Amino acid sequence: PVTIRRGDYAPPAYLVDEVALEFRLDPAATLVRARLALRRNPAAAPDAPLRLDGEGLQLVEARLDGAVLPPDRCRIGEDGALTLLDPPAAGVLETLVRIAPESNTALSGLYTSGGNYYTQCEAEGFRRITFFPDRPDVMSRYEVTITADRTLCPVLLSNGNPAGSGLGDGNTHWARWVDPHPKPSYLFALVAGDLVNVADRFTTRSGREVALNIWVRRGDEDRCGHAMDSLKRSMAWDEQVFGLEYDLDVFNIAAVSDFNMGAMENKGLNVFNTKYVLASPESATDGDWQGIETVVAHEYFHNWTGNRVTCRDWFQLSLKEGLTVFRDQEFSADMGSRAVKRIRDVRGLRAAQFPEDAGPMAHPVRPDSYIEIDNFYTPTVYQKGAEVVRLIHTRIGPAAFRRGMDLYIARNDNQAVTIEDFVAAMQEASGIDLSAFMGWYDQAGTPELAAEDRYDPEARRYTLTLRQSTPPTPGQPAKRPLPIPVAMGLLGPDGAALPTRLAGENAAQSGTRTLLLEAAEQSFTFEDVPAPPVPSLLRSFSAPVRLQGVPREQLRFLAVHDSDPFVRWESGQQYAASVMLEMVAAAQRGEAPGFDPALAEAVANTLAAAEADPAFAAEALSLPGEGFLADQMAVADPVAIHRVRQGLRAEIGRRCGPALRAAYGSLAETGPYRIDGRSIGRRALRNACLGYLVAAGDAALAKAQFDAATNMTDSLAALSLLADAATPAREEALAAFHARWRGDALVLDKWFSIQAMADRPDAIEAMRQLYAHPDFDLRNPNRARALIGAFAAGNPAHFHAESGEGYRFLADAVIALDPINGSIAARLIGPLGQWRRQAPSRGALMRRELQRVLDTPNLSKGTFEKASKALL
Ligand code: HT7
Ligand code: ZN
Numbered sequence: 001p002v003t004i005r006r007g008d009y010a011p012p013a014y015l016v017d018e019v020a021l022e023f024r025l026d027p028a029a030t031l032v033r034a035r036l037a038l039r040r041n042p043a044a045a046p047d048a049p050l051r052l053d054g055e056g057l058q059l060v061e062a063r064l065d066g067a068v069l070p071p072d073r074c075r076i077g078e079d080g081a082l083t084l085l086d087p088p089a090a091g092v093l094e095t096l097v098r099i100a101p102e103s104n105t106a107l108s109g110l111y112t113s114g115g116n117y118y119t120q121c122e123a124e125g126f127r128r129i130t131f132f133p134d135r136p137d138v139m140s141r142y143e144v145t146i147t148a149d150r151t152l153c154p155v156l157l158s159n160g161n162p163a164g165s166g167l168g169d170g171n172t173h174w175a176r177w178v179d180p181h182p183k184p185s186y187l188f189a190l191v192a193g194d195l196v197n198v199a200d201r202f203t204t205r206s207g208r209e210v211a212l213n214i215w216v217r218r219g220d221e222d223r224c225g226h227a228m229d230s231l232k233r234s235m236a237w238d239e240q241v242f243g244l245e246y247d248l249d250v251f252n253i254a255a256v257s258d259f260n261m262g263a264m265e266n267k268g269l270n271v272f273n274t275k276y277v278l279a280s281p282e283s284a285t286d287g288d289w290q291g292i293e294t295v296v297a298h299e300y301f302h303n304w305t306g307n308r309v310t311c312r313d314w315f316q317l318s319l320k321e322g323l324t325v326f327r328d329q330e331f332s333a334d335m336g337s338r339a340v341k342r343i344r345d346v347r348g349l350r351a352a353q354f355p356e357d358a359g360p361m362a363h364p365v366r367p368d369s370y371i372e373i374d375n376f377y378t379p380t381v382y383q384k385g386a387e388v389v390r391l392i393h394t395r396i397g398p399a400a401f402r403r404g405m406d407l408y409i410a411r412n413d414n415q416a417v418t419i420e421d422f423v424a425a426m427q428e429a430s431g432i433d434l435s436a437f438m439g440w441y442d443q444a445g446t447p448e449l450a451a452e453d454r455y456d457p458e459a460r461r462y463t464l465t466l467r468q469s470t471p472p473t474p475g476q477p478a479k480r481p482l483p484i485p486v487a488m489g490l491l492g493p494d495g496a497a498l499p500t501r502l503a504g505e506n507a508a509q510s511g512t513r514t515l516l517l518e519a520a521e522q523s524f525t526f527e528d529v530p531a532p533p534v535p536s537l538l539r540s541f542s543a544p545v546r547l548q549g550v551p552r553e554q555l556r557f558l559a560v561h562d563s564d565p566f567v568r569w570e571s572g573q574q575y576a577a578s579v580m581l582e583m584v585a586a587a588q589r590g591e592a593p594g595f596d597p598a599l600a601e602a603v604a605n606t607l608a609a610a611e612a613d614p615a616f617a618a619e620a621l622s623l624p625g626e627g628f629l630a631d632q633m634a635v636a637d638p639v640a641i642h643r644v645r646q647g648l649r650a651e652i653g654r655r656c657g658p659a660l661r662a663a664y665g666s667l668a669e670t671g672p673y674r675i676d677g678r679s680i681g682r683r684a685l686r687n688a689c690l691g692y693l694v695a696a697g698d699a700a701l702a703k704a705q706f707d708a709a710t711n712m713t714d715s716l717a718a719l720s721l722l723a724d725a726a727t728p729a730r731e732e733a734l735a736a737f738h739a740r741w742r743g744d745a746l747v748l749d750k751w752f753s754i755q756a757m758a759d760r761p762d763a764i765e766a767m768r769q770l771y772a773h774p775d776f777d778l779r780n781p782n783r784a785r786a787l788i789g790a791f792a793a794g795n796p797a798h799f800h801a802e803s804g805e806g807y808r809f810l811a812d813a814v815i816a817l818d819p820i821n822g823s824i825a826a827r828l829i830g831p832l833g834q835w836r837r838q839a840p841s842r843g844a845l846m847r848r849e850l851q852r853v854l855d856t857p858n859l860s861k862g863t864f865e866k867a868s869k870a871l872l
Pocket of ligand 2: 298302320321324
């Protein structure tokens with residue numbers, strides 16, 4: 001496989017101004033006629049060849065300016081690309097190709113799902129539809145005509161605005177779509193089939209009437225309300241916050257149950273995984289509800305950050321993804337509780353991105369090279385990318401950031417640009433030198449931050465010294481210091497906030513202030529400090545770093561007193577983590593882990609204050625996750641961590657039983673199901689209480705909740721606790737759930753996931769049985785993720801079973817899946833790459849399975865890249 005390098009970028013040899021596509025849809029033999037108005041790119045070398053990407057296309061004919069091209073003028077290479085020999089400076093190239101969407105199990109290009117047609121072109125799927133310079137810096141205007149059977153495909157959709165329809169030969173009909181905005185090929189979309197729509201309207205602030213449609217399979221119409229509502233709120237928010245208005249007459253969303261990712265932002269025709277569209281109280285959890293809001297917003301926001309202004313090449317992916325994640329995070333924060341949103345986002349970053357940054361696939365937010373670009377749709381590009389945008393936002397402030405966005409869009413509209421263009425706009429709008437921030441884009445690894453302080457009572461002076469360092473990552477052995485904004489405050493001995501005045505400042509400031517750490521080590525001197533203060537650092541998690549070494553006593557103090565809710569939550573988590581890691585060490589020595597009564601005290605205090613903000617209380621009540629704990633150990637011990645965490649939950653459940661039971665009772669829902677923030681928070685808190693009570697032995701409470709539940713959140717919370725319990729209630733509940741939901745694919749995914757994550761002695765055997773279950777389908781990415789992904793990432797104690805059977809199960813599944821869908825196989829193999837974090841005995845077993853995958857003939861290049869880099 002070929003490695004693509006960022007430094008090798010060269011402009012495209014030819015540009016395509018206009019594209020006319022004609023589809024004649026057939027599951028086994030779809031015909032695609034493409035007419036491309038090509039011209040030599042003045043910015044490219046004058047003798048650069050005319051090469052059009054293609055993959056698996058059967059060429060029927062090719063014409064140049066109307067004349068058939070003889071075989072000696074065009075050649076299809078081994079990689080499937082079409083090269084035109086002796087190309088003209090400009091001309092119209094027409095190709096006719098045949099493809100078989102029903103055989104497309106990779107779900108990239110044009111494929112069928114449930115008899116309907118869908119496309120997925122990002123990153124390089126358009127070349128599986130027609131010959132084209134399939135790279136984001138070739139932007140064209142598209143006219144698309146679709147012809148298909150009227151009965152089988154009454155609905156024919158593409159990008160842009162509708163531009164005519166009519167009857168064709170036989171039982172066919174056709175529809176034409178014109179997209180007035182130039183776009184790269186990865187944003188092309190076609191959807192056709194027997195679909196129904198939920199319709200609504202939105203009037204933009206300048207008065208454009210936009211028709212909104214969500215297209216789903218018959219029977220799913222009544223589960224689209226939340227997605228539609230989220231869309232309208234996103235459209236209004238982007239106008240209010242960024243002044244960005246929608247720019248077409250229609251906005252279509254089509255939902256499909258076979259989809260490789262969450263959703264896709266194709267211009268005017270978003271394609272969504274059904275998981276992020278369909279929701280009813282009975283079938284979707286609160287988490288699903290929030291996921292829909294986030295993903296709908298994210299895809300909508302891409303209309304400006306990604307579509308109108310796109311990426312020059314795939315190394316710039318975070319230009320659109322990091323920025324758009326930042327925008328969707330801000331949207332959700334504005335819709336609900338900003339503090340709880342930030343806590344959840346940081347939890348997500350630590351669970352997925354921190355380990356990636358410390359593992360074999362560690363890469364900068366802007367990678368230097370790749371073999372398969374699909375492997376780089378990562379937490380680093382998305383979540384860390386969003387954190388880097390947030391760093392810039394923090395550094396220059398919201399007003400300058402908004403001016404920077406205006407400048408970025410105005411200057412780069414309808415162009416394919418780079419991360420430098422984004423940073424330059426922010427720099428110009430703010431007047432602040434941001435050049436050092438480029439380091440965040442180009443240096444991999446999570447910086448470690450440590451603080452040391454000194455108080456001089458005579459001078460009433462407090463000195464805070466901050467130090468940073470970043471561990472080496474593959475290909476980047478030496479790291480340089482990065483600019484780290486540290487939002488902070490000082491607390492007096494009574495917990496009250498102290499005003500802060502840095503040496504050289506005239507007046508003290510109250511509230512949070514931001515220090516900028518630019519060097520490896522820097523000291524900040526505060527004057528007029530009346531008593532030794534407690535520093536509160538990294539408020540709102542102002543930088544994606546690991547803050548280390550905060551003394552336990554300070555953590556306890558901050559967890560109670562700090563004004564910043566993130567630091568309060570974080571200090572509680574770090575305190576619990578440090579206690580739990582000690583317990584793990586004791587367990588490893590064969591000693592009974594002791595119990596720190598402060599943990600039970602914290603639970604009692606949280607419950608006592610929970611009424612004010614139940615969602616925050618639920619976050620505060622959750623113990624640090626197993627992955628978070630493993631990430632802090634030099635050598636992870638997933639089995640010991642799991643046992644300690646479960647034991648601690650049981651002990652807290654016993655010690656705090658009465659308070660937990662009282663809270664559980666008082667939080668019971670009385671009225672109808674509601675999805676406002678407070679109701680979601682109350683359910684989360686009640687289910688957190690249930691978790692402790694069941695851990696302490698009250699499985700009957702979970703069964704009672706399961707039997708009585710009228711919404712999926714409560715039903716699933718109870719079922720996931722029962723799935724760990726060796727009681728007949730477990731089988732009864734699982735069977736009842738399956739019987740009730742067997743016809744609903746999204747809920748059945750949950751049934752698989754819950755069992756995949758269950759802690760039971762026969763976990764591997766249970767996995768093998770589920771894999772062989774008639775409802776399991778390896779071809780469906782949601783189902784494959786629900787079982788295989790949930791096990792490998794969500795059941796560390798059994799995935800890392802000492803027998804190595806968990807690893808073998810994963811490798812077997814990856815080997816079976818790779819020829820069907822290499823992109824999903826490559827994603828699923830990830831957890832095996834973390835072998836360096838495990839003890840040598842486990843590491844050897846993991847490596848053996850990676851090698852077995854690597855030895856498989858005809859491996860996809862994505863799986864090859866992941867397995868081979870993991871073994872380096
Ligand atoms: N931009 C979209 C990425 C995406 C994708 C990438 C590779 C293979 C399949 C895919 N489906 C969607 C989604 C987003 O970030 O908005
Ligand atoms: Zn995106």
